[in-house]
Amino acid sequence: MTQWNVDAVMNIAERPDIVMVAGEGSWLTDNQGKRYLDFLQGWAVNCLGHSHPAIVEAISEQAGKLINPSPAFYNEPMIALSQLLVKHSGFDQVFFANSGAEANEGAIKLARKWGSKYKNGAYEIICFERAFHGRTLATMSASGKPEWAELFTPKLAGFKHVPLNDINAVLAAINKNTVAVMLEPVQGEAGVIAADPLFLRQLREVTKKQDLLLIVDEVQTGMGRTGQLFAHQHADIQPDMMTLGKGLGGGFPLSALLVTDQVACFDFGDQGGTFNGNPLATAAGLAVLTELIRPGFMDAVNEKSQQLSRSLKTLQQHDRYGLIKSVRGQGLLQAICFHRPVAKELMKRAFQAGLLINATQADVIRFMPSLLISEDEIGLMEDIMLQQVLNR
Ligand SMILES: Cc1ncc(COP(=O)(O)O)c(C=O)c1O
Incomplete structure (x- = not known):
């Protein structure tokens, strides 16, 4: 931590050595200017993404x-x-x-x-x-x-x-x-x-x-x-x-x-x-x-849900080390379950690669992106997961 002294912040969570300074849509930016594709969204809080107009x-x-x-x-x-x-x-x-x-x-x-x-x-x-x-x-x-x-x-x-x-x-x-x-x-x-x-x-x-x-x-x-x-x-x-x-x-x-x-x-x-x-x-x-409640909003959510589900299944098909046991979830609340307790390690790899996901259990990773996530962003998540997280 170069610029900040965090000693006065009560240490109740394992936080990485960075400070988040800005957010827009599906992207968060830290104090070093590094950008993260956010499939966490404050634990499913920013349903319209970061700082929706x-x-x-x-x-x-x-x-x-x-x-x-x-x-x-x-x-x-x-x-x-x-x-x-x-x-x-x-x-x-x-x-x-x-x-x-x-x-x-x-x-x-x-x-x-x-x-x-x-x-x-x-x-x-x-x-x-x-x-x-x-x-x-x-x-x-x-x-x-x-x-x-x-x-x-x-x-x-x-x-x-x-x-x-x-x-x-x-x-x-x-x-x-x-x-x-x-x-x-x-x-x-x-x-x-x-x-x-x-x-x-x-x-x-x-x-x-x-x-x-x-x-x-x-x-x-x-x-x-x-x-x-x-x-x-x-x-x-x-x-x-x-x-x-x-x-x-x-x-x-x-x-x-x-x-x-x-x-x-x-x-x-x-x-x-x-x-x-x-x-x-x-x-x-x-x-x-x-x-x-705008007309078509939930239809778009359901289209993105299907895309996310397809994407997670693609990860399972191309999972070189056979880590993935199953894919489950509903809408834009989905998860990958693993045969072994690898979720935390994979979450850390994803973080290094600029992708935020959540290890909700030792063997489960949860995906809860913005309801306005784009097709390209889901595709990018898939690429990062395949190349820099699962098959590394
Ligand atoms: C189903 C459910 N209920 C309650 C809570 C607690 O909400 P909060 O952290 O805002 O108190 C959560 C938070 O993750 C939750 O997922």
């Missing part, structure tokens, strides 16, 4: 007008974004927050409140093995990451974990204390593992029959990432709650909890936060959603 304009304009009147007042972009989300989702009300974990905390709290009001104090939530719902204490407790089992104990009580795509395991876990089932339509952190559409439909049926809430955590899968505006729409179901984050603000911190009228039962003071629904963040969200 519509977001830049919305934030700049809003910043000159009003940054934060406090959540005790309505503001214009908050109202407009909540209306647009409701219109395109089938939910009735939106609570804005700042991170995916915070939106999920809201969902957990609302489920408990609903249980206390309408289900004799039921509070338990059925979650899934290997799930990832965030890094607050409650959301870590809801997550099913094996590495976290002994971390920050005692965990928050009230979460049961069962295998994904196993409806009998869900049925066996339900008891008089159960209030909800919570899942990611595609488990991203676990290595891009999709819930079967059939399983999602079964879950919806079971939860309806047994008067339980169905909560979908679409922090990673929402906002067009899987080729539908929201991933649960692939299974044609309407959950009771949905959380959004990441892509919602297109890079600006913004998350949301969307619920139906039947579920919305917070009393004043139960839920809130200083920055929640601030006009700067919601103006960014409004700019993002306005782009995503």
Whole structure:
């Protein structure tokens, strides 16, 4: 690190010895002027790529007008974004927050409140093995990451974990204390593992029959990432709650909890936060959603998804050392699975070659480019992966 002393930055992640200084579309630039083709996009956050003009304009304009009147007042972009989300989702009300974990905390709290009001104090939530719902204490407790089992104990009580795509395991876990089932339509952190559409439909049926809430955590899968505006729409179901984050603000911190009228039962003071629904963040969200619902936008995402999928299969066909076991994923959330734990080493090689990818597991590399990725950029990723990463 030649120009910067980073000692004052808390060291909570293994960071390379560079500083990122600029971003545009699918490209990031570091302090040495080196450019990186970005298939990470802030972990699926910059859904329109880096510094999309519509977001830049919305934030700049809003910043000159009003940054934060406090959540005790309505503001214009908050109202407009909540209306647009409701219109395109089938939910009735939106609570804005700042991170995916915070939106999920809201969902957990609302489920408990609903249980206390309408289900004799039921509070338990059925979650899934290997799930990832965030890094607050409650959301870590809801997550099913094996590495976290002994971390920050005692965990928050009230979460049961069962295998994904196993409806009998869900049925066996339900008891008089159960209030909800919570899942990611595609488990991203676990290595891009999709819930079967059939399983999602079964879950919806079971939860309806047994008067339980169905909560979908679409922090990673929402906002067009899987080729539908929201991933649960692939299974044609309407959950009771949905959380959004990441892509919602297109890079600006913004998350949301969307619920139906039947579920919305917070009393004043139960839920809130200083920055929640601030006009700067919601103006960014409004700019993002306005782009995503333009005619033809999702068709283009689906075309790029197919191209990415073909490209990853090409890598498998030309994988000289037979490292690749399979290719999986949905939309522009895809992954390569390896026979051996080589993901981190390959990620480092890619980084040296100017390509950013993510080793989400020891044997899985995840690809989550901008939804506006170009054909040429996917082709370039394929070339780099073949020549400088896999077959080197
Ligand atoms: C499915 C899911 N839920 C929740 C979160 C937590 O979001 P945040 O890091 O914004 O708190 C993530 C982040 O990766 C996620 O993928």
